Amino acid sequence: MSPCDISDKLFTIRYKCDDKSHLVIKDTQTCLNCTTKDCNYFCPSDVYEWEKILKITTVAYENCIECGTCRIACPSYNIDWVYPKGGYGMTYKFG
Numbered sequence: 001m002s003p004c005d006i007s008d009k010l011f012t013i014r015y016k017c018d019d020k021s022h023l024v025i026k027d028t029q030t031c032l033n034c035t036t037k038d039c040n041y042f043c044p045s046d047v048y049e050w051e052k053i054l055k056i057t058t059v060a061y062e063n064c065i066e067c068g069t070c071r072i073a074c075p076s077y078n079i080d081w082v083y084p085k086g087g088y089g090m091t092y093k094f095g
């Protein structure tokens with residue numbers, strides 16, 4: 001078996017996206033005051049990104065692999081995390 005990096009593995013995941021995000025930033029002011037922007041680094045799918053011009057954290061929820069990290073890793077617990085509603089979200093290639 002050949003070595004495989006994270007992007008290769010993410011490519012094997014399939015998504016069915018809801019039109020409503022299951023990930024919500026609770027308070028935009030908290031993000032504005034957050035000096036470390038940890039969410040930009042801990043998410044394996046790069047869901048969160050600090051938008052410098054708009055001064056908000058953008059949430060590409062369509063890419064979420066439901067690992068649950070952001071539920072506990074935001075230092076201000078500023079992310080409201082739930083699973084996507086039934087029938088939506090990710091499926092693995094091999095079950």
Ligand code: SF4
Binds near residue numbers: 025036
């Ligand atoms: S780590 Fe939390 S508070 Fe900081 S920018 Fe991300 S969501 Fe906002």
Ligand code: SF4
Binds near residue numbers: 044063064065070071
């Ligand atoms: S649950 Fe995991 S993959 Fe989804 S947004 Fe949070 S850290 Fe990223």
